[in-house]
Amino acid sequence: MTNMTKLAAVAALVLCSATPAFAGHGGSSALINQAVASGSTDAIIAEVEKTESLICEDCMTTVTSLVHDNRYAVREVAAWWIAKRPGLMNTMATQFVGDLANGDANTTRDAADFLGAVRYYNALPALQTAMTRSSLTVEAKLSIVHAVGYMAHVKGNPTLQIAMGDASPQVRAAAVKVYRDVLNQTDMSPVQARLGDTDASVRAEAAAGMGAFAVRSAVPVLIQLVTQDKDSTVRRNAAWALGKIGDGSARAALVTASGDSSPLVRGVAKAAISSLR
């Protein structure tokens, strides 16, 4: 609530006077408010999108409040709308960086979602610090991971590596997944280390990362995974990765996997064999 008050104050600061919203071409703050009142995510998104370029003072107040909605899709469209107004965006981003250090779990979640959606690169150090906070929920940590992933900047790697060691397998898997899509990513060793994770979803993501980057040094572990892992998604991803890497030493394992009990694995393994050198 404190944060809501603060954001309302931001909006008030930039408003000279309270005025009716402009009708624009089909969008208005009244329609956004109606959509909010309906409780419908899709209605809110549709109405906010309609005011993409509308100069509408009341819209600012309404949309600003949506960055703290409980639904990610609503927060995301609000951030998109605000990013179209860089002056407002910069003001809010500065506040959200502060929230990363001190906000409660939901406030931190919202801050991370906003900063990621608007690609506020100055927030990367604060996101890294926030990732170490013990008081955050899994949801908030996932927002930090996704924010860093959305920026896809190598300066976010330390944050993702911290997340890969988180107690939550959801957070670890998410971090492994977004790490591979960081622009100019070169070092996949943090992901390779997660091939031995205790959680199958993390191992599966790590295996996919090895294939995406054709990490040859991962072949021995992938050979083990493709035939021995108890999770069929891990076996499938390991088979796919081995096919992408193309190392002939995986042939026997892939032949075995082509008879796997899971339909997820068999076809992928058979195709991978043809990719071996």
Added chain:
Amino acid sequence: MKNTLDKLAFGAAMMAAVGGGVACGGSTSSGPLDNVDALVILQRPKRNDSGDIFQYTSYIAGARIVKLEPPTADGVLTTLCCDKAGAEFANIDISNYDLSFDAKQIVFSGKLSATTNYGLFILTLADGSVTQLPTDPDKDYVAPIFLPDNKIMFTTNEVVEPGAPQHEDEYERGTTTQMGIINTDGTAEQLGPRNLSHRTAPSLASDGRVIFTQWDHLGEENAGHLMFMNTDMSESREAFGKEGTAASNSTLKAVEIAPGRFVGIGTARNRTINAGALLDIRLGYPTTDGNGNVRADTSMSEAHASYHLLSPDVPLDNSPSANTVGRYYDAFALDQKDYPQLLVSWADGPVESSALAAAGTSADFGIYLYDSKSQERHPILDDHTMWDIYARPLQPRTAPSTTSSQSDGTLSGETLFGAMNVYTSTLHTFAPGSIYGVRLMEGFSSEEGFPRDFGTTEFEGHANLGVAPVQSDGSWLAKAPANVPIHMQTVDVYGMSLFNEPVWVSGRANESRVCGGCHEDRAVSTIINPGITVAQSVGPIEAYGNTPRAMRQSNDFSQAKIMGIPWDKALQPVFDAKCISCHNGDANLMAGGKLANPTYTISDPTTGANVTWTFDLRGQAVTLNVGGTMLETFTASYFTMAGPDMEAIEKGNLMISGDFHVYINPEDARDSLALTELNPPQQFPTQDPTKRAFNTATHAATYGFTDMTPDEYYALILAADMGANFYARENNPHVQ
């Protein structure tokens, strides 16, 4: 099932009335489904989160592929997939499917859980077995169709260019999908050349080409059009919807009725749940045979294309539909008559995401037989908990031949662009000798780390790849990067655009994309003199065809090396050195007997709030603010030259008074005030300051300042012709 499924027995009877009977109960009369033993139908749990036409990530567990046999309202419904495929499929959602040519297999795109991506699977109907194809587990693969020669085409957000991010759609904030192909055994995945925005809904035509919907977004152009490409993903070219021929903003889900004739959905880009009006699209001149079958493959070209509205009451935009009118999700023609019988998926009510969501409901698509002449729908299947979509006869069909173009290994992975005679154009009349060359520019969107907008003009990111000289016979050639969207302009000797190709084009590695002209008449053969074109004998220019993406930028802003126009780096130093002694925001400063810095005011007539802006070429960051509404933040010089976001001004009902001008026009340096006032020098074939573009005194001579260099002029020209952006790769905040 009984509680939710309407098996409307009267449907069969109604169908009998429509077409003389259906294959039900041993009827001997002929009907549109007479030769159809069963239908395959996709059932997806109802949803509202797929409003825009390119949405592909929506996930709700519980989809299934079913068979309705016989294809009547009282037919037996059998689940084909994936209830027997194993525990991994318990929570699957399925977005699209296609039936193999022999009707023995189905390829479908499925997502097994909320945290996984859509992958491709093949269902063998004989035993119900399912096999997954080896696609990247972290990327989405959707919209698969069978191709001849044991291949499958799909769309995917996986990217063809190693290490490059996939293009992002500015509006839906989604990662775009592009074309790809893979063998049915899962080998030999290939990814196709990229459009700057989405490609979706591929469908195979009887001539062997694939028709699909492409989102064209380049400046003012912002619509979904039908395109063709070969089965090897080469030779993508327009099919329907451009040049004002479309019925609606977007045309999608085209399925062939007869050669040259397609049924498709006409709708708006967003909020229509992928649904709209039924269109009978005819790409060439229609001809009718003795059986009343109509085809339209004579002289197929966009110029000859036409359409018939088969559902005239359905809105073509995204306004809510009226009750009993509804919208159509997809259609499949059962005959080739002038007004065909169609299998359609239709939902009643508004079928507009906002209206539906606000009411707490979802579109209820069911399968109907639609008589397009009488415009009557006859129900076949409607499970009220599901979207019943993509009904197709479960029967073999003829596979067309593959279509491909020759791969030229001498191109070393580049794409050859060119024309035989650039003066041949249906879009523009060029004065003889007016064209110096053709400029090629690479396009990109925010995926490389940019903010949502590259500036106030809503243009995409551009990088200049160079100008290919037009030869004496009008021909030109250039080798440019494969797989990336390319924007082309004809330019004069001053380097200014004469005309824009209003869409992005791209080609595969080693593909030659040499046209007859500059958007020549597609139905007329281009005649050239015997032998080869002059451009062929001279050879193509190198337009960074083998330069990696990260290297396709330059901080050398000379005419020969300049690529992007980072406003603060390429132009601000010029303004600082040569312009701001006068153009410094001082509203009272006089120069040459008149005000050096004109002033205008943007005002809000409702509140009386206003902001005054004075011409200012300095580089300080400014925020334009009307009554507290921050319009945007860029530098003063950028605001001055590019102007505010005019769409925002218009939509905000704001008024502008005073001496208001936009000084550089996107894609139009030649008519930009800054250039007409400055009077730029000749750039090509050599820079020559003694030759000027306009018959007026130069600004430098008139006001007595040091003239800009030809390189500096060219940077300003490129700034305009490449969209008047503030950001380029060279000042991408991501790499600062």
